[in-house]
Amino acid sequence: MKPAPFDYYAPTTVAEAVEKLAELGYAGKVLAGGQSLIPAMNFRMARPGALVDLGKIKELAYIKPQADGSVAIGTMTRDTAVEEDEFIRKNFPIVAETVSYIAHKQIRNRGSFGGAIAHADPAAQIPALAVLLDAKLKVLSTDGERWEDAVDFIIGPFMTTLEPQELLAEVVIPPLPANCGCSYQQVSRQKGGYAQAAAIAKVVMDGDKVKDAQVVLFSVGETPIRTEQPNKVLAGMVPSTELIESVAEYVGANECDPGTDLHGTEEYRRNLVKVLVRRALLDAIERAKK
Amino acid sequence: MANKVKINVTVNGTQYEREVEPRLLLSDFIRKDLGLTGTHVGCEHGLCGACTILMNGQAVRSCTHFAVMADGADIKTVESLGTMDNLHPIQEAFMEKHALQCGFCTPGFLMTAVEYLEGNPNPTDEEAREAIDGNFCRCTGYENIVEAVKLAAKKMADH
Numbered sequence: 019m020k021p022a023p024f025d026y027y028a029p030t031t032v033a034e035a036v037e038k039l040a041e042l043g044y045a046g047k048v049l050a051g052g053q054s055l056i057p058a059m060n061f062r063m064a065r066p067g068a069l070v071d072l073g074k075i076k077e078l079a080y081i082k083p084q085a086d087g088s089v090a091i092g093t094m095t096r097d098t099a100v101e102e103d104e105f106i107r108k109n110f111p112i113v114a115e116t117v118s119y120i121a122h123k124q125i126r127n128r129g130s131f132g133g134a135i136a137h138a139d140p141a142a143q144i145p146a147l148a149v150l151l152d153a154k155l156k157v158l159s160t161d162g163e164r165w166e167d168a169v170d171f172i173i174g175p176f177m178t179t180l181e182p183q184e185l186l187a188e189v190v191i192p193p194l195p196a197n198c199g200c201s202y203q204q205v206s207r208q209k210g211g212y213a214q215a216a217a218i219a220k221v222v223m224d225g226d227k228v229k230d231a232q233v234v235l236f237s238v239g240e241t242p243i244r245t246e247q248p249n250k251v252l253a254g255m256v257p258s259t260e261l262i263e264s265v266a267e268y269v270g271a272n273e274c275d276p277g278t279d280l281h282g283t284e285e286y287r288r289n290l291v292k293v294l295v296r297r298a299l300l301d302a303i304e305r306a307k308k
Numbered sequence: 309m310a311n312k313v314k315i316n317v318t319v320n321g322t323q324y325e326r327e328v329e330p331r332l333l334l335s336d337f338i339r340k341d342l343g344l345t346g347t348h349v350g351c352e353h354g355l356c357g358a359c360t361i362l363m364n365g366q367a368v369r370s371c372t373h374f375a376v377m378a379d380g381a382d383i384k385t386v387e388s389l390g391t392m393d394n395l396h397p398i399q400e401a402f403m404e405k406h407a408l409q410c411g412f413c414t415p416g417f418l419m420t421a422v423e424y425l426e427g428n429p430n431p432t433d434e435e436a437r438e439a440i441d442g443n444f445c446r447c448t449g450y451e452n453i454v455e456a457v458k459l460a461a462k463k464m465a466d467h
């Protein structure tokens with residue numbers, strides 16, 4: 019058999035799950051959709067002593083609109099369920115759009131929304147989206163609950179502030195402001211493949227001037243990168259093509275840290291960032307005006 | 309030695325109760341424990357799609373699941389589609405359009421297409437391509453597979 023042996027637990031409630039995690043400590047690991055963990059175990063790159071499978075915990079899979087316009091997504095909500103949800107498509111179209119770029123249907127049918135954030139793959143869509151949209155994360159353990167902003171939760175490649183006895187339970191996405199447009203842009207070797215570089219933009223307009231312009235990059239550094247130049251240059255301005263070009267140029271040169279691998283050189287990826295930031299900003303501004 | 313776990317799964321309409329090691333992959337459970345060798349394994353890490361099955365009606369990779377995760381699930385493998393003298397429209401379409409050569413990838417394509425066509429009975433060329441973007445074929449060059457998916461849609465509509 020490919021994976022190394024492990025003990026398996028399949029609790030049906032959150033209370034049981036956090037108890038089991040507390041008991042197992044460093045030997046325990048959460049199994050969510052398994053779409054990242056099981057391949058890693060098949061290679062024996064991961065050899066957890068015990069898995070706590072969240073698959074049977076019904077109370078962790080939901081999409082709940084909140085009174086303040088935000089949406090609460092239970093960690094075990096599968097990517098496909100998020101992508102196809104009517105409320106999400108209407109109120110957070112960028113979430114459905116971004117999720118649709120993850121791998122292939124067979125993987126999105128099983129991969130979980132929260133699991134992707136807990137996994138913190140620098141090439142993954144959902145952690146970057148969570149950072150862009152200022153998502154708040156609910157973390158549970160036998161000590162109770164704590165809340166953390168996605169941007170603080172992700173601390174390195176495949177690294178978060180989660181302790182072994184903790185469980186990511188819920189992701190809350192605050193409402194998008196009025197006159198806001200978002201855009202997802204990536205380049206990958208093939209449809210469904212990991213992005214070589216990607217940018218997600220969120221722009222709020224005030225008439226024909228930019229009020230706020232946020233761009234998060236991923237796959238070009240150790241974590242999702244919240245860039246600063248777009249808002250520094252564009253806030254309060256009428257966004258001319260020249261301004262956007264100059265912002266994109268700056269971000270490609272100074273605000274990302276791509277490496278060189280089989281699929282592309284650092285130089286190539288910096289160039290991709292430049293192109294993708296420009297496309298994302300232009301598209302987001304167009305959408306914000308509608 | 310890890311604990312063994314009792315599971316209950318329905319595969320192609322038959323209910324099975326088995327004790328399995330937690331690390332047993334669902335693909336190996338289907339092939340070795342149940343003897344249903346129609347489900348093929350290529351990469352065993354989620355990349356190639358050869359091991360695609362339906363779990364509660366959704367296409368998933370059986371190599372990125374442990375058998376224990378399928379406890380209580382309803383599973384369909386390629387063996388559920390048709391018989392030699394009564395092929396499923398998708399199987400007919402693959403045969404008529406020469407959508408296979410060695411056939412290794414075919415079960416995965418068929419199961420992927422079954423799920424897809426249920427929700428999208430009339431795919432365009434572009435959509436048919438997208439539907440199978442998670443499956444590798446090293447022989448055909450994909451053109452005939454895309455043709456077969458579209459023909460299957462037509463056959464299923466006429467059914």
Ligand SMILES: Cc1cc2nc3c(=O)[nH]c(=O)nc-3n(C[C@H](O)[C@H](O)[C@H](O)COP(=O)(O)OP(=O)(O)OC[C@H]3O[C@@H](n4cnc5c(N)ncnc54)[C@H](O)[C@@H]3O)c2cc1C
Pocket residue numbers: 047048049050051052053054055056057093119120121122125128129130131132133134136137139141142143144180184185186187210211212213353354355372
């Ligand atoms: C061929 C292939 C292509 C892929 N392509 C992409 C892609 O393009 N983009 C992309 O973003 N992803 C991609 N993925 C990964 C996929 O999206 C994963 O499903 C996802 O990243 C992790 O979610 P999961 O639910 O499967 O988590 P699992 O694999 O079950 O878990 C991943 C890690 O997170 C931890 N974890 C999960 N949930 C929790 C929780 N609630 N609390 C605490 N810890 C938790 C686990 O312990 C584990 O360490 C791909 C996977 C495959 C096999």
Ligand code: FES
Pocket residue numbers: 348349350351352353354355356357358359360369370371372
């Ligand atoms: S064998 Fe499962 S995806 Fe390749």
Ligand code: FES
Pocket residue numbers: 407408409410411412413414444445446447448
């Ligand atoms: S027919 Fe040989 S791999 Fe597809």
